[in-house]
Amino acid sequence: LNHPAVLIVGNRSDPHAEAVADKAAAHLPGRVLVVDAQRLSRAAFTVDPAAAPTLTLPGEPTVRLDRPMRGWLRRVAPDSWDHGIALGSRDAAIRTAWLSLLSGIVRTSNIRWLTPPAAAAIAENKIVQYAAAATLGIDAPETLLTSDPNAVQRLPGDRVVVKPLGPGEIRDRDTANAVFAQSLSADDPRLALLDGAPFIAQQRIEASRHLRVVTVGKRAWSAAIDVDNDTPLDWRQAPAAHRRFQRSDEPDVVDGAVRLAGHLDVGYSSQDWIIDTDGRPFFVDLNPGGQWLFLPDADEVSDAIAAWLSKDDT
Amino acid sequence: MNAPGRRESLYDALTVELPQTAADAASPPETVLTATIETVDNDRAYTLMGGVPVV
Numbered sequence: 001l002n003h004p005a006v007l008i009v010g011n012r013s014d015p016h017a018e019a020v021a022d023k024a025a026a027h028l029p030g031r032v033l034v035v036d037a038q039r040l041s042r043a044a045f046t047v048d049p050a051a052a053p054t055l056t057l058p059g060e061p062t063v064r065l066d067r068p069m070r071g072w073l074r075r076v077a078p079d080s081w082d083h084g085i086a087l088g089s090r091d092a093a094i095r096t097a098w099l100s101l102l103s104g105i106v107r108t109s110n111i112r113w114l115t116p117p118a119a120a121a122i123a124e125n126k127i128v129q130y131a132a133a134a135t136l137g138i139d140a141p142e143t144l145l146t147s148d149p150n151a152v153q154r155l156p157g158d159r160v161v162v163k164p165l166g167p168g169e170i171r172d173r174d175t176a177n178a179v180f181a182q183s184l185s186a187d188d189p190r191l192a193l194l195d196g197a198p199f200i201a202q203q204r205i206e207a208s209r210h211l212r213v214v215t216v217g218k219r220a221w222s223a224a225i226d227v228d229n230d231t232p233l234d235w236r237q238a239p240a241a242h243r244r245f246q247r248s249d250e251p252d253v254v255d256g257a258v259r260l261a262g263h264l265d266v267g268y269s270s271q272d273w274i275i276d277t278d279g280r281p282f283f284v285d286l287n288p289g290g291q292w293l294f295l296p297d298a299d300e301v302s303d304a305i306a307a308w309l310s311k312d313d314t
Numbered sequence: 315m316n317a318p319g320r321r322e323s324l325y326d327a328l329t330v331e332l333p334q335t336a337a338d339a340a341s342p343p344e345t346v347l348t349a350t351i352e353t354v355d356n357d358r359a360y361t362l363m364g365g366v367p368v369v
Contacts, residue, residue, distance in 0.1 A: 162324060162328070164324070164325065170325070170329060175331050175332075176331070176332040177329045177330065177331050177332060178329070178330060178332055179324075179325060179328050179329050179330070180328075180330070182328055190324065190327045190328075193322055193323050193324045193326065193327055194323075194324065195321065195323075196320075196321040196322050196323025196324065196325075196326070197323035197324060197325055199323075199324045
């Protein structure tokens with residue numbers, strides 16, 4: 001039986017998983033397993049909780065997961081896997097069963113994770129992130145989560161930034177919708193809706209540059225876009241912005257980004273920072289599974305993740 | 315249309331529809347619109363199916 005040395009939880013249809021899998025396979029030919037819930041649902045499998053699982057994925061030799069491996073969690077399933085599936089329905093139950101099988105397999109295998117899945121889940125919470133920044137003395141916009149619109153007026157300035165604490169993507173059967181960070185007047189009547197779902201309210205920082213910082217272990221890469229009149233508050237709304245990122249040299253930001261990632265126990269992170277008009281950096285957001293392929297140092301990031309995964313722990 | 319008993323929230327006030335290409339799974343994977351929805355997408359990596367952590 002084949003014994004993988006690297007387990008990537010993801011799907012080769014995702015270019016990020018593909019990039020890392022190809023590079024890891026260059027180090028360890030034939031020993032990189034890429035699997036997610038969708039692929040698992042097409043596999044032959046036997047899981048005896050008292051023994052090592054065996055899997056036969058379509059077109060691949062049977063593998064047995066009982067040796068030490070290194071692992072990277074990219075995505076448990078493609079984004080489209082549960083589109084149109086009603087919560088509580090039979091189809092949802094079936095998908096949850098596949099996810100439980102995947103979860104059980106990876107949790108009972110001998111995997112050293114780039115980012116432990118539990119740490120990733122915790123680190124995704126924005127309240128946890130801002131608390132970590134405060135603990136580490138890293139500047140972030142003043143932030144409140146409140147059901148009281150009057151409390152928002154305690155934040156500095158006439159305008160506040162609001163963004164969802166929960167998912168910012170909402171899919172209906174036929175449309176994709178998003179809730180981006182938005183700037184509202186501090187007395188905007190829509191803030192009365194803060195009691196309907198928790199949103200983050202923040203001091204608005206006047207940005208001169210937006211940074212995307214990627215960390216892998218203690219290494220970090222920083223890229224920036226300058227803010228102009230056409231750059232929206234949330235740069236992800238501007239398609240052209242994604243192509244404009246250029247390498248940037250921001251030692252304080254890189255140092256802060258690495259400390260934050262270490263504090264949150266995430267071996268990989270993509271982070272958003274702002275440089276204000278006085279040149280002062282502010283941490284804005286950390287994503288333990290965010291994308292990097294649109295950045296100028298994309299290849300180095302993929303290399304670094306693959307190199308970490310390919311280390312031999314035996 | 316709100317579900318019965320659900321209070322209105324900022325989701326109702328601030329949600330915008332993305333261009334169709336962003337919703338099209340056949341789009342080239344590195345299109346900018348894929349990146350546009352990437353951060354929110356990442357939240358789903360660990361909490362599919364009604365917010366239940368699965369891994």
